[in-house]
Amino acid sequence: MKTPRILVIGTGDTKADELRFIEGCIREAGGQPISMDVSILGDPPYPPDYDKHAVLAAGGHHLDKAVAGGDEMSAMTYMAEGAAALTRRLHDEGRIDAFIALGGTMGTDLALDVALALPLGFPKFVVSTIAYSHLLPPDRIATDLMMILWAGGLYGLNSICKAVLSQAAGAVVGAARAVIVPPRAKPVIGMSSLGKSCLSYMVGLKPELEKRGYELVVFHTTGMGGRALEAIAAQKGFVAVMDFSLQELANFHNGSVVNSGPDRLENAGIAGIPQIVAPGAIDMIDMPAWQAPPSHLKERTYYAHNRLIGMVTADDETRRAVARKIGAKLSTAKAPVAFILPTRGIEQWDQEGEPFYDPSGLRAFVDEMGKSVAAPAELHAIDAHINDPLFVETALAILDRWVAEGIVPAGRPDATEAA
Known part of the structure; x- marks a missing residue:
């Protein structure tokens, strides 16, 4: 297939190094990373392809509304709505071939909503510090979601973190190349x-x-x-x-x-x-x-x-x-x-x-x-x-x-x- 386009979702204000690293790994694996920033308070030290304002707008929200209450959970809920809507739109328009998200509990919460917005057969990958945890209720987990535990991923890059991120990059690029979308020839x-x-x-x-x-x-x-x-x-x-x-x-x-x-x-x-x-x-x-x-x-x-x-x-x-x-x-x-x-x-x-x-x-x-x-x-x-x-x-x-x-x-x- 053509070069698979991988949507990379994360909070660029706090995880810029990790996001930049996995984007590099995606390129080395033969994919094209497309960045979506879901930061709330800060800004990433690089221009994302889709910034937080575009993400919030896709869900019908504005940054002022997201931060007005001073409640991080409410703000990230607005961001999750926008990220899910924008990712689904990019899918429907044929502009992405897979998505991968990085996060702790907040980022994982958002990523689960994104995955649920996408149909069966579209590659979905989440790198999470709570992968396979009992914190994840069954009804929040998409049908064909792939996850990997982000060991050593709480703060900054290290050798263990790089091993996980590089595997994840290879997995999502490989999935985008290899997936056979259900043809629905029969009911x-x-x-x-x-x-x-x-x-x-x-x-x-x-x-x-x-x-x-x-x-x-x-x-x-x-x-x-x-x-x-x-x-x-x-x-x-x-x-x-x-x-x-x-x-x-x-x-x-x-x-x-x-x-x-x-x-x-x-x-x-x-x-x-x-x-x-x-x-x-x-x-x-x-x-x-x-x-x-x-x-x-x-x-x-x-x-x-x-x-x-x-x-x-x-x-x-x-x-x-x-x-x-x-x-x-x-x-x-x-x-x-x-x-x-x-x-x-x-x-x-x-x-x-x-x-x-x-x-x-x-x-x-x-x-x-x-x-x-x-x-x-x-x-x-x-x-x-x-x-x-x-x-x-x-x-x-x-x-x-x-x-x-x-x-x-x-x-x-x-x-x-x-x-």
Whole structure:
């Protein structure tokens, strides 16, 4: 490709040396740096391509307003709005091929907003002193964001800092050169699931959906997977969503960090995307396996899946509360919704002879779910387990009907994905 144009975002008044260094590394890697200054009080000792006045103006703000309150957080919030708007405009006008931002907590806060403003497939890289920290909530992290910890990057250049910045420069230039932007030759259906040992419906659905001319994209619902599904749905990246694993919603309701934010199961409906929904794995509450379960869950059945993640079973009332939450979210959808309710189990270990088998809990959920799905949403209760063939058949029947009714666009069986 032509020389990739890399937008470099940072506070030039405090990090001029670091920004100039990474711009040099970008040039050495074969890229063209384009600078955006997001300083508030000071000015960089060089003329940026986009200064703070241009950034603020892109968000409808002025420097006087940004500094008037004397509140650094408010000022940087204005700057973040402008940086996100200006970066999106530069993207839409085809003037940049990737972006990279440098920062501590303030700079990272701003960079996360910029990344969220950009579509899937556009390279996004953040060099941060809080990369991978629990300070970063899942709903602030863009679908395909790349990060690296800015070790030794608090103040000034040093050998460790240079090693990090040079790697980041090479990574973002390489990403801009190598990225294959999704061609969208076929209509895309988004699906949520867990591993095949827990939820296996995608094994039967994938070939059938591909036969109908759709591309299926499956998201792993262990926190960031659901976040990615929600983010792409919000950008109207699917023609339909099969949201069959709602474990992250149950986790959020129970205060687990293994969640996708408060808007799980909302964005497809807001965007007017038809949804077929099922309650896969809502009976399990995930948590980090390297922490002890919270005291109120210590009496529940616990299973460590690996050294990273473990889960406990939810009690009857918790399942009823999750059912009500699901119903409330579905009621706000602006497109057709069908809810498939398997009455014989909602994940592999939720059946007789398995460790999470809990007939009382399943009955409580099924009862409450039946009350919580209200018209115009459709309720399809099936006398089957979620991993049974009848579940796949039911989902396909609903989709086929919606295609025939013009609710979901027909697939393109003869289309081929561009290389």
